[in-house]
Amino acid sequence: MDLTPWVLHVDLDQFIAAVEVLRRPELAGKPLIIGGRGDPTERAVVSTASYEAREFGVGSGMPLRIAARKVPDAVILPVDAEAYLAKSDEVMTILRAQPGARVQVLGWDEAFVGILTANPESVARQLQQAVLGGTGLHCSVGIGDTLIRAKVATGFGKPRGVFRLTAENWFAVMGDRPTVALWGVGTKIARRLAGCGITTVAELATADPDILAAEFGPRMGPWFAQLGRGDGTRIVDDTPWVARGHSRETTFQQDLTDPAQVEEAVRELVDRVLEDVSAEGRPVIGLTLKVRYAPFMTKTFAKKIPPVTEREVVLARALELAAKREPGRPIRLLGLRAEMPMPDDARDGHTPTRGGW
DNA sequence: TCTGGGGTCCTAGGACCC
DNA sequence: TCTGGGGTCCTAGGACCC
Numbered sequence: 001m002d003l004t005p006w007v008l009h010v011d012l013d014q015f016i017a018a019v020e021v022l023r024r025p026e027l028a029g030k031p032l033i034i035g036g037r038g039d040p041t042e043r044a045v046v047s048t049a050s051y052e053a054r055e056f057g058v059g060s061g062m063p064l065r066i067a068a069r070k071v072p073d074a075v076i077l078p079v080d081a082e083a084y085l086a087k088s089d090e091v092m093t094i095l096r097a098q099p100g101a102r103v104q105v106l107g108w109d110e111a112f113v114g115i116l117t118a119n120p121e122s123v124a125r126q127l128q129q130a131v132l133g134g135t136g137l138h139c140s141v142g143i144g145d146t147l148i149r150a151k152v153a154t155g156f157g158k159p160r161g162v163f164r165l166t167a168e169n170w171f172a173v174m175g176d177r178p179t180v181a182l183w184g185v186g187t188k189i190a191r192r193l194a195g196c197g198i199t200t201v202a203e204l205a206t207a208d209p210d211i212l213a214a215e216f217g218p219r220m221g222p223w224f225a226q227l228g229r230g231d232g233t234r235i236v237d238d239t240p241w242v243a244r245g246h247s248r249e250t251t252f253q254q255d256l257t258d259p260a261q262v263e264e265a266v267r268e269l270v271d272r273v274l275e276d277v278s279a280e281g282r283p284v285i286g287l288t289l290k291v292r293y294a295p296f297m298t299k300t301f302a303k304k305i306p307p308v309t310e311r312e313v314v315l316a317r318a319l320e321l322a323a324k325r326e327p328g329r330p331i332r333l334l335g336l337r338a339e340m341p342m343p344d345d346a347r348d349g350h351t352p353t354r355g356g357w
Numbered sequence: 358t359c360t361g362g363g364g365t366c367c368t369a370g371g372a373c374c375c
Numbered sequence: 376t377c378t379g380g381g382g383t384c385c386t387a388g389g390a391c392c393c
Contacts, residue, residue, distance in 0.1 A: 035362070045361045047393095060393085063360060079361090107393045169370095186391055217368060220390095249362050268393095295359055302386055333360085 006120040007234055008113040009142040009150040010095060010127060013159040014046035015109035019087050020077055022136050031074045033058060033067050033266030040068035043251050047079050051159070082110050087135060094134045098127060102236045110154075112147055114236030124162040149230045151183050170230040175202035182227050189224070192216075204228030246276040247337035249290065255330035262331060266322050269336040270315045282340040283307035284314055289321040290335035298333075299325070307341065314338070 012018065017032045031053035036044025046067050049058040056071045068076060088108040093115055096103045102114040102165075117123050124141035131139050140157040144150030152174065153165035156182040165173060174181065179201060180190040196211055198204050205228035213221035226232055248269050256262050277284055288302040301321040308314060318336060325331070 041360095043361085047361080061360075063358075066358060066360095069358080075371065081363095109393075183393065188390060243367070247363065250362065264371090286385095292360095298388090300387060302388095304385065337364095 002118050003116045004120075005114065005116055005117065005234060006123070007144045007147050007150040008115065008120065008124055008127065009144070009147075010111050010113055010131070010139050011146050011154045011158070012091065012109040012131075012139045014048060014050055015088075015137070016079075016084055017050040017053075018137050019081075021050075022087075023083070027075055031056065031071050032077065033064070033071065033074045035064045035067070035075045035262045036079065040064045040076055043253055051148075055342045059350075061182060062348070074206075084236070090135050091131055091137065091139075094130050097286055098123075098130065102238045104236045104238050105241070114148065114223050114234075114238075120164065121162055128160070128162075128328050132212065144230075146230060146232045146234045147236070148183060148227065148232045152181075152230070165230070167230070171202055171205070174230065175205075177201050179204050179228070184227055184352065185224070190214075193224070193247055201228050242341070242342060243280070244342065245286075245337050245339040246273055247288075247335060248272040249333060249335035251333045252331070255332050256334075257328070257330050259327075262322060262325075262334070263319065265331075265334050266318050266336070267315060269334060270311065270318050273336050273338050274311055274314060277340060278309065279337050280340070283309045284338045285341050286339035287314070287317055287321060288335075288337040288339075289318060290333070290337070291328050291331055292333035292335075293326070293331060295332070301325070 014301070016034050020032060020034060021027050029052065033046055033053050034048050036042055037047040042064065044064040046060050046062045046064055047057060048060060049067070053071050053074055058067045058070055068074065085108065092103060092105055092111060094300060095101060095111055098114050104112040106112065113115065113127065115123055120143045124143060127141060128139055131137055138160045140154050140159060141162045142150045142153030142157055144153050145166040148270045149165040149170060156201035157163035178190065178199060179185045179193050180187060182201060192215060193204065196215055198207050204224060207225055207228070209222060209225055212225055215221065216224060250265065250269065284305065285307050286302065286304045288300055290298060290300050294296045301324045303317060304323055305317055
């Protein structure tokens with residue numbers, strides 16, 4: 001037996017839509033859009049669309065209003081975060097129950113599974129069967145010799161499939177694709193890379209490290225080159241997640257103009273944020289207030305503060321931040337983020353990634 | 358017809374200190 | 376009169392992901 005450490009990336013297919021169909025089987029096969037409070041006349045965006053709705057060009061992040069216009073027959077449902085979290089927990093429990101599996105959760109609907117095996121495809125199929133049998137949900141599995149390759153592989157397995165991406169076939173599969181196909185490269189970075197003459201994954205992999213460092217800095221430069229090669233850690237880290245902070249945001253259906261309204265909104269944000277923070281018993285050591293005046297105009301105000309737990313003190317600090325806004329300008333969104341102190345041992349050793357593990 | 362809400366990490370530039 | 380060099384911390388903003 002030739003046992004090798006493999007990384008499997010498990011990604012549930014159209015997760016949110018699938019959970020809704022489980023609850024309401026009559027929705028199966030219909031174009032389904034989940035977003036906001038389920039009211040397409042409100043300011044909100046699409047969280048997930050079923051494959052049937054995606055046929056019409058609807059995708060996550062699209063304004064609900066526009067999505068509803070594209071698919072007049074769509075069933076539009078409100079986001080039910082608690083239901084998705086509960087289903088997600090079921091899935092993760094099943095994954096952890098697999099013999100020898102180490103599980104690193106990435107989000108509601110995806111996780112890395114590290115496992116020692118001679119046949120990763122067979123393990124992948126087992127995982128799919130276990131998840132389907134236990135929850136009724138289908139998933140795709142990417143197999144890789146690094147986390148990055150496993151994550152990227154999943155896209156080629158969707159839906160309900162399995163795909164393997166390793167050092168052997170990385171360049172054959174990914175080399176000619178645009179850099180934006182990589183996990184962690186969005187449209188902005190892709191454009192800056194193109195400005196350096198780098199448009200494909202293969203070009204990024206062999207790019208001059210000095211040029212990348214000059215353009216993106218000492219950490220991100222080397223990181224992007226590594227990304228182009230698919231290289232990186234193969235260690236699935238199952239240490240429990242410690243949140244760096246918590247935030248709450250509110251988009252107002254009608255812009256706020258009255259200062260008293262703004263103060264009331266800040267008050268409410270503080271209370272909502274503190275619900276999460278105090279549940280963990282950690283003090284607040286920093287606040288960031290986000291103010292959106294118009295669709296493309298957002299300002300943030302940040303302040304480090306001595307560790308504090310009292311609501312009244314946090315509120316006073318938040319109001320100080322709010323006082324820095326442009327007075328009299330209509331506000332479309334307010335957000336408040338509270339930072340919390342990290343245990344010393346949870347700080348270090350992280351590979352630079354954004355919004356990831 | 359006009360962009361949610363929850364996260365993470367990186368970088369530039371200024372303040373401040375020695 | 377003129378402004379080094381190194382370090383840290385903080386703020387503001389950018390980018391990405393699900």
